[in-house]
Amino acid sequence: MTDSQALTAPLGTNPVAPAPAGARTAADVITPEVVAQLTRGVAGSGRTAHHGPFTGEKLSDLPESTPEDVAVAFARARAAQPVWEAVPVKQRAAVLLRFHDLVLQRQAEILDLIQLETGKARLHAHEEVQAVAMAARHYGRQAPAYLRAKRHIGAVPTLTKVTEQRRPRGVVGQIAPWNYPFELSVGDCLPALVAGNGLVMKPDTETALSALWGRDLLVEAGLPPEVFQVVLGEGPVVGPEVVRHADYVSFTGSTRTGREIAQSAGARLVGVSLELGGKNAMLVLEDADVEKAAAGAVRACFASAGQLCISIERLYVHESVADDFVQRFVARTKAMRLGTALAYGADLGSLAGPRQLETVTRHVEEAVNKGATVLAGGTARPDVGPYFYEPTVLEGVEAPMAVCAEETFGPVVSIYRFRDEDEVIEEANATAYGLNSSVWTRNGKRGHAVAARLRTGTVNINEGYAPAYASVRAPMGGMKESGLSRRHGAEGILKYTEAQTVAQQRLVPLAPSFGMDDEKYAAFMTTSLRVMKALRLR
The missing domain is CATH 3.40.605.10 (Aldehyde Dehydrogenase; Chain A, domain 1)
Structure with missing residues (x-):
């Protein structure tokens, strides 16, 4: 965006959180x-x-x-x-x-x-x-x-x-x-x-x-x-x-x-x-609590202005609840307060700099030019700060729009409606990335069954990303092109170590002894191996 464009850009709908006195x-x-x-x-x-x-x-x-x-x-x-x-x-x-x-x-x-x-x-x-x-x-x-x-x-x-x-x-x-x-x-x-x-x-x-x-x-x-x-x-x-x-x-x-x-x-x-990287998906099934899912989607999509590798950029919503979900989610998104004060009160901060602003602007403008609809946001906010961009909800996104497959890393999410559970799982997995995903359902057993089919390193049921990430005893990381190794838990510390095995042989060597020739030693070891299996030694 040029300086002249920034000066004439519409202010959008998101309110600005006032700075407290003496900030x-x-x-x-x-x-x-x-x-x-x-x-x-x-x-x-x-x-x-x-x-x-x-x-x-x-x-x-x-x-x-x-x-x-x-x-x-x-x-x-x-x-x-x-x-x-x-x-x-x-x-x-x-x-x-x-x-x-x-x-x-x-x-x-x-x-x-x-x-x-x-x-x-x-x-x-x-x-x-x-x-x-x-x-x-x-x-x-x-x-x-x-x-x-x-x-x-x-x-x-x-x-x-x-x-x-x-x-x-x-x-x-x-x-x-x-x-x-x-x-x-x-x-x-x-x-x-x-x-x-x-x-x-x-x-x-x-x-x-x-x-x-x-x-x-x-x-x-x-x-x-x-x-x-x-x-x-x-x-x-x-x-x-x-x-x-x-x-x-x-x-x-x-x-x-x-x-x-x-x-x-x-x-x-x-x-x-x-x-x-990640292009993380959230699945809202037909039995989800729509109000909780809409509130959770705001947290999942717009934390740190979407500049979070495990945040949600793709929202798949079952067609039977899609209208209700979209209405609630868009209303919550438009109500988010922007702000710069060193104090609590703002819901969304700034992008990190001009490179992120350029990527977000390019993804949104290209999607709109190719037929996508902006349901919320879609504009920069130079009145708040040079790199502010409103939390943005798109619908009608499809390939080959960049925002469809590329990681935006900004406050932008695309909504997709679905009918069949098998098809939406296939869609969620149809990406080179595999970092995080989210499933919303009132049925915990069903949520775990869907999670088992998602090819991501973490899956959160009825939340966006925080429960899996904050459970520091459990490993966290990505599949496919989202990375190697894990942080947290045992894997998160053992990766920084080398395993060293120290073996001490006592009394007799692992070799022919007590007058055994090679053939007798081989027969003795064969019998010993059979005995150890029978004793269920591991």
């Missing part, structure tokens, strides 16, 4: 003293500016790392990692529990930073606080159990003693995205750190202060600062250097970049964890 501003929050404190120790010999989406203006100047700075950061983390690994796991876990308390005590600080750097509504920023606290609590309590040495039955019971140990990989390289700059940076690094690894993180520069705040709080909670290094800079410059030096790579971002990282890491035989 804080960016100048109140991001002071030179705060920037100096948070960037202390960042490996960077240059300077780069970062900007806030509420106004588009510069927030601060930050260090900019070179490839040589990345190498220095890894050297520091690698020197500190063995000392950290030697700390008993219960003491490492205690750092996470102290961090948990500090996050909740000082949450106003991080909420301000998240809002200023991402443009989110404050309640959506609080989702990050919740997620980080949950992860810290879980791994702070469960890490000793996840990492505890395990005894296994050996090749010959009693004679072979086998122990499975978990060893940290070394130094993990983490490349974090801009859309959840606290949760997908520091929140994701907690299991890697408590497992005994060093870590070098590259957060997105535009949201770096949120990640740096989390690192600063971890150090305050007792983490040795050298263990956790941060580098900043342009992704194409700094990102490949992180992959080149890392012993394991954790990445959240686009599928295109994820492929490149997987190829680079694979060439070095280094493991990766990738959470990538």
